[in-house]
Amino acid sequence: QKEVEQDPGPLSVPEGAIVSLNCTYSNSAFQYFMWYRQYSRKGPELLMYTYSSGNKEDGRFTAQVDKSSKYISLFIRDSQPSDSATYLCAMSAQTAGNKLTFGGGTRVLVKP
Amino acid sequence: GAVVSQHPSWVICKSGTSVKIECRSLDFQATTMFWYRQFPKQSLMLMATSNEGSKATYEQGVEKDKFLINHASLTLSTLTVTSAHPEDSSFYICSASAGTSLGNEQFFGPGTRLTVL
Numbered sequence: 078q079k080e081v082e083q084d085p086g087p088l089s090v091p092e093g094a095i096v097s098l099n100c101t102y103s104n105s106a107f108q109y110f111m112w113y114r115q116y117s118r119k120g121p122e123l124l125m126y127t128y129s130s131g132n133k134e135d136g137r138f139t140a141q142v143d144k145s146s147k148y149i150s151l152f153i154r155d156s157q158p159s160d161s162a163t164y165l166c167a168m169s170a171q172t173a174g175n176k177l178t179f180g181g182g183t184r185v186l187v188k189p
Numbered sequence: 190g191a192v193v194s195q196h197p198s199w200v201i202c203k204s205g206t207s208v209k210i211e212c213r214s215l216d217f218q219a220t221t222m223f224w225y226r227q228f229p230k231q232s233l234m235l236m237a238t239s240n241e242g243s244k245a246t247y248e249q250g251v252e253k254d255k256f257l258i259n260h261a262s263l264t265l266s267t268l269t270v271t272s273a274h275p276e277d278s279s280f281y282i283c284s285a286s287a288g289t290s291l292g293n294e295q296f297f298g299p300g301t302r303l304t305v306l
Contacts, residue, residue, distance in 0.1 A: 085230070113297075120193075120282050120297035121233070165232060175221075175286075177295065179232040 080104050083166055083180030092189050096153040100166035100180045103147065107168040107178070110142050112151045115163045115182070124164075125151065156187045192216055193285050195298035202273055203306055210268045210301045212283030218263035219285035223295065224256075227280040239266055273305040 083100045090096055098112075109128055113121035125140040127133045133140045141150040149168075153160055166180040192215040202208050212222060221240050225233040237253075239245040239260035247253045255277075257269040266285075270277055280302050284295040 083232075118280070118300065118302065120195075120284075120299045122297070123294060126292075126294065175293075176223075176235060176238060179234075181232045184230075 078103065079181070080178050081166065081168060081180040084183055085181055087184040087186055089186045089188060090156055092156060092158060092187055094156050094187075096151075096156045096160065096185055096187070098151040098153075098164050098166075098183050098185070100149050100168075101147055102149075102168055102178075104168070104170070104178070105144075105147070106170040109169040109171065110140070110149050111167040111169075111177070112138075112140055113165040113167060114160075115165060117163075121165055153185075158187050158189050161185060161187045191287075191294070191296045193219075193283065193296045193298040195281075195283055195301050197301060198299065199302040199304075201304045201306065204274050205272055207269055207271045208273055208303060210270075210281055210283075210303075212266045212268070212285070212298055214264045214285040214287075214296070217285075217287045217296075219266075220263065220288050221286045222260055222266040223284045223286075224258060224266075224268050225282045225284070227282060227300075229280075233282060236268075270303065273303070275305045278303055278305045 081102045112125040115121045130144045137154045139152040163182040163184045165182045167177040194213045196211045224236045236251045237245040237247045245258035260266040282300040284297045
């Protein structure tokens, strides 16, 4: 069993819809949780960075962490075709500047 | 700010040759650099962690004699794939961290696509 599980998708939504992504994990030591966006043949780009449980909002993005359930989510509101990419969750027992464990990534396609 | 570059962006080489990939932090000093590989439609797998001036720490299953990592300065790390074979063909991505001075984030490079014929 992988430490971090993420549905590979693809997840196809119409423009303007809410995109809902999630990851589950097994290592209770994880305290820092990140979401990255990766376009094809490019490096990952950090979208959200949260510590411990709770919610964090940044523009159209909302990240949620439920440590008791070992479950994290990312919501993208008012999705745009430019949001079409692969979204990777990542976690660390220390900060994001340390060793990260990635989920497998979910491919998202936002159709105009 | 916090830009990481990689060179080359793609490389094709013959089986048995060695290939060097450079990772540079352009506008900050990276105390730690990480090397990942990513197969098509798969996630990033950490290969090794390197701190400037120290030997790299390799993840389990990664051959340190095959994937040589040098972190000679606070802005440059290199990955050399020695005696490359077709199964080494992959997308190699580096990242760099400056610790607390830049919010404890990892900043990723654009990746290097290696194809071994």
